[in-house]
Amino acid sequence: MIREQETILYANRFSNRAANYLKFRPAYHPEVLAFMQQSMGLKTTHNIVDIGSGTGRFAKLLLQNGYRVTGVEPNDDMRETAEKDLAGFQNFTSIAGSAEDTGLQSSSADLVVVAHAFHWMDIDAAREEFHRILRPGGKIMLAWIIRQTNSDFLLRYEQLKKQFRAKQVPPLIDEEKIRAFYGPGVVQQISFLHNSWVNFDGLKGLLLSSSGIPLPGHAQYDTMISSLVQLFVAHNENGFVNVGY
Numbered sequence: 001m002i003r004e005q006e007t008i009l010y011a012n013r014f015s016n017r018a019a020n021y022l023k024f025r026p027a028y029h030p031e032v033l034a035f036m037q038q039s040m041g042l043k044t045t046h047n048i049v050d051i052g053s054g055t056g057r058f059a060k061l062l063l064q065n066g067y068r069v070t071g072v073e074p075n076d077d078m079r080e081t082a083e084k085d086l087a088g089f090q091n092f093t094s095i096a097g098s099a100e101d102t103g104l105q106s107s108s109a110d111l112v113v114v115a116h117a118f119h120w121m122d123i124d125a126a127r128e129e130f131h132r133i134l135r136p137g138g139k140i141m142l143a144w145i146i147r148q149t150n151s152d153f154l155l156r157y158e159q160l161k162k163q164f165r166a167k168q169v170p171p172l173i174d175e176e177k178i179r180a181f182y183g184p185g186v187v188q189q190i191s192f193l194h195n196s197w198v199n200f201d202g203l204k205g206l207l208l209s210s211s212g213i214p215l216p217g218h219a220q221y222d223t224m225i226s227s228l229v230q231l232f233v234a235h236n237e238n239g240f241v242n243v244g245y
Contacts, residue, residue, distance in 0.1 A: 017209050018081040022055040024205030026145055026245060028115065029192045033061055039188075040139055044068070046110035049133065051099045051126075052117025056082030056092075058143065063089040070104070072097040100125035104133045115143040119170040123181045140182070144172055148244040153235035157243075160207075160231060164224040167212035197240040200232050206243070 036042040044066045050059045053071030055078050062069050068091040073079040079094055086092045097103040099114070099121040112130045114121070130140055149155050178187060198206065207213055207228060214221045235241050 016077065016215060017211070018055055018075075018077040020205045020209035021078065022057075022081050022085060024198075024202055024209055025055075025057060026194075026196050026243075028058050028061045028143070028145065029194050030061070031192045032143065033065060035190060036141070039190075040111070040141070042067070042111065047108060048111045048113060049102070049104065049109040051102070051112060051114045051130075052120065053082060053094075053115075054078045054117065056086045058113060058115035059092060060086060063092055067091065069093070070095060070109075072099070072102045072104070074098045100129055102129055102133055106132050107135045109133045110135055110138050112138070112140045113143065114141070116145055116172075118142045118144075118178075118181075119172050119174065123177055127181055142178065142181075145245050146172060150244060151242070153231070153241055154244065156231055156235075157203075160224070160227055161210060161213065164214055164220055164227075165210070165212040166214065169211055194245055196243045196245065198243055199239055200229070200236075203232055203241060203243075204228060 048062060048067055048069045050069050050071045053059055053073045056071060059069045059071050063086060070093040071082055072095045079096060083094045095103055112134060147154065149158055208215060214224055232241060
């Protein structure tokens with residue numbers, strides 16, 4: 001019961017953030033798809049299930065290249081935003097569900113993808129559910145877009161988020177949990193580097209898309225935005241800052 005309650009609370013933490021999430025979060029790098037095709041044998045005939053699909057960022061990469069995707073998302077705002085944004089893709093199906101209870105039929109998926117959502121999940125319950133819906137020989141892929149901290153600007157940006165975030169977020173990458181989730185199988189890891197130059201509106205939108213960050217009307221909102229302005233002024237180059245991933 002406690003785990004179910006925690007899952008519901010985590011899902012609700014992105015309410016009222018979907019618009020900023022869709023507009024300002026970076027897209028997944030095209031090299032990820034190339035990796036899936038070449039190293040994982042991904043085919044357009046495969047049934048792909050995107051768990052914690054959010055506003056559909058990862059699903060869009062697949063849909064734009066002719067793949068069939070079922071998005072499973074517990075948060076109403078995020079799911080409805082994805083449904084509107086991806087309405088033009090006939091190969092997209094949207095389901096109100098969670099990693100622990102997808103609502104999908106057994107042995108119905110060739111690939112389960114978790115894009116930037118694994119850290120919110122009950123890994124034991126999710127592992128059991130993923131193996132239930134996977135067909136024999138099916139695969140599971142975990143993906144994240146991790147912001148780098150290799151510059152003074154990015155370090156200070158992370159410090160600003162920690163200062164004003166009302167609720168902390170579980171660690172994005174927990175190697176022990178990942179090994180336990182995949183065990184006893186071998187975990188293959190690969191990384192792609194890319195940069196994103198954003199103006200102040202982009203940086204502000206990125207910040208406001210984050211869980212636990214004060215939104216307009218919050219007592220700390222104006223102070224936080226003032227600090228963000230100062231950070232941007234100190235580090236921008238011709239009106240842009242480089243956010244590396």
